[in-house]
Amino acid sequence: MLRMKDAPRLFSALAKLAPSSDADGGGDLETFCSGTVSPAELDGMATRVTVRDEHLAAIGLAASTRRCANLTGKGKMRLLDVLVFMEQPQSTGHVSGFFNMVTENRCEMDFFSHFHNVFCIFHGGSSQQETKISPAFMTSGLLVHPPYGPAAWSCILPSKQKKLEVRLVDPVRWHRPLRMSLHLKPVAQKYNFAVCPQPLYRLESHRDLLEDWLDYHKKMGIEHWTIYDLDGSGAAALSRREDVDFQPNLPSMLNSPRLAEGNWWNPICLEAIALTQCFWRYRGRAAMVFSLHSFDEFLVSAKHRRGGFRRWMSAAGPDNLTTVVRLPAVNYGGAGSSEDSPPLIRQFRRHTGRLYWHIVGANPDHVLSVNTTNAWAEPPRKQSNFFQPDVLRVNHYIDALGPRDRRKDLFVHEDPEQVLGWAAEELQVARDRRARLRDHQLFSVAGPLLAALRRAGGMEIPEEEQAPNISALLDASFRSLSPALRVAFHLAGAAEEGHVRKVLRDGFVSCDLDQDRVLSSAEFLGCSEPSGWDAHLQRRDFHYIGLFLHSWASKATAQTLFDGMDVAPSDSGLSSQEWEEGCLRLCAQQEISDGMKLLIDWSQRHQSSP
Helix, strand or coil: CCCCCCHHHHHHHHHCCCCCCCCCCCCHHHHHCCCCEEEEEECCCCEEEEEECCCEEEEEEEEEEEEEECCCCCCEEEEEEEEEEEECCCCCCCEEECCCCEEECCCCCCHHHHHCCCEEEEECCCCCCCEEEEECEECCCCCCCCCCCCEEEEEECCCCCCEEEEEEECCCCCCCCEEEEEEECCCCCCEEEEECCCCECCHHHHHHHHHHHHHHHHHHCCCEEEEEECCCCCHHHHCCCCCEEEECCHHHHHCCHHHHHHHHHCCCCCHHHHHHHHHHHCCCCEEEEECCCCCCEEEECCCCHHHHHHHHHHHHCCCCCEEEEEEEEEEECCCCCCCCCCCHHHHCCEEEEEEEEEEEEECHHHEEEECCCCEEECCCCEEEECCCCCCCEEEEECCCCCCCCCCCCCCCEECCHHHCHHHHHHHHHHHHHHHHHHHHHHHHHHHHHHHHHHHHCCCCCCCCCCCCCHHHHHHHHHHCCCHHHHHHCCCCCHHHHHHHHHHHHHHHHHHCCCCCCCECHHHHHHHHCCCCHHHHHCCHHHHHHCCCHHHHHHHCCHHHHHHHHCCCCCCCCECHHHHHHHHHHHHHHHHHHHHHHHHHHHHHHHHHCC
């Protein structure tokens, strides 16, 4: 249809049907559209199209629908709201001050796209061949704050459908439309409180801080999170949490080389895009969303503690027109606790006493755009400031990753222990539980790697290779492990594991001299430290699978080995299972010990070399 010669005239005529923003009825779109808001899911998190060759690209980010009074005054209609980021793929030369950096802004929305005459083209309906056109109204206005957008357009839905395809196009300025496939679904669950942080990165280095943050706010009443990361580093901590919608690798998701370049320029460059999309995706799904930036910020109610959110909602008293509420923050830091890396809320209890506006809590149904510290509500809805810091505030732990300001007179006020003591204890218990789980997993992962490292160091690298093929070295190293080690590290196949365990069971029978199915300390001593050459030869089956009890007993006594295998309940005897699992555990422990010694020796030699 866009190839028709008279298409521009057709669209120009249709544009006259749209209410003018300068006319007396210019506010009708917002005034009449106060009905129920429902989410519309895209196929994927974002869809990008170059709508004008080399000059302009459009990224569809989110959509929602709402019931409205018909602009003609008869009955009801449904409106489709779409969130789109318009970018210039080429360098613009525009500069801006962005977090104390005055340089070209690589993440700005194309300013002039706000003036485009955009139309929505719907395919489908009662007949699959049916096509309907609706003028799109720019509802976001000119949000003049880096990175200027994204933009919101609204158009009238022609029919009730659960799935539809909409094409957005300016027939004069665009060469091709932005296609968005949408699924209109009823809300299965609506959250009272949700959180949209800024895009995060290098989360693998701060996993305890991240999980403390999530666990604490769950106790406070946060029911759901949408967390973007820039590098995939949050997968280990977030991918299995039911209360987190984890969206990894935001730059790749947007599929924009220029925005990816902007992310390298400044990791906060994509914040406004991510926050705005996140709030929009909670439309119809959450009553209140907080723009809590990162794991160094905690929502705290010194007065009401766990009940802080409920009391805040009552105290803030938002009316039907109040959509955005700004909340203050205060900086915490200083010397901190003498404990070894406790949760932030226990480590830092001293603060500056200086409050500043920092985040928002907002009803996402009527938020147009969000940036670092603010959000814009659609007219005629409004914003208010909530300044009762004892009821609800943000504790900003600015020294979470190290001191930012070493002035001794900066953090001069101290909170009573009872303000957050209740939560600190619970977070520490959760940390200890995670540490035990990590120790178990570390044994399963670090052991095989250390064993492979010991062997890889002695393997020859072909002269033609400029650098070692790490994958090939590891593969060869794993193949060289003893059968018992492969079983201990869960690397063996079923047949090999069966052979190893049979050798261990047969060995138990041969060591159990009185045949009472329990190895005493004396029987274990005779088995681990055989006397005479013939007795040693009888243990060649142990040696073949990699079990060298006599060698290990020479480093630590046989009694020490026995005590380590006699697990709870400790009864001065080894059952067949204790013997079998204990021998495998000894294999792994000896290998890990030797691997650690190798690393320590190498490190000391490396540090002392010129």
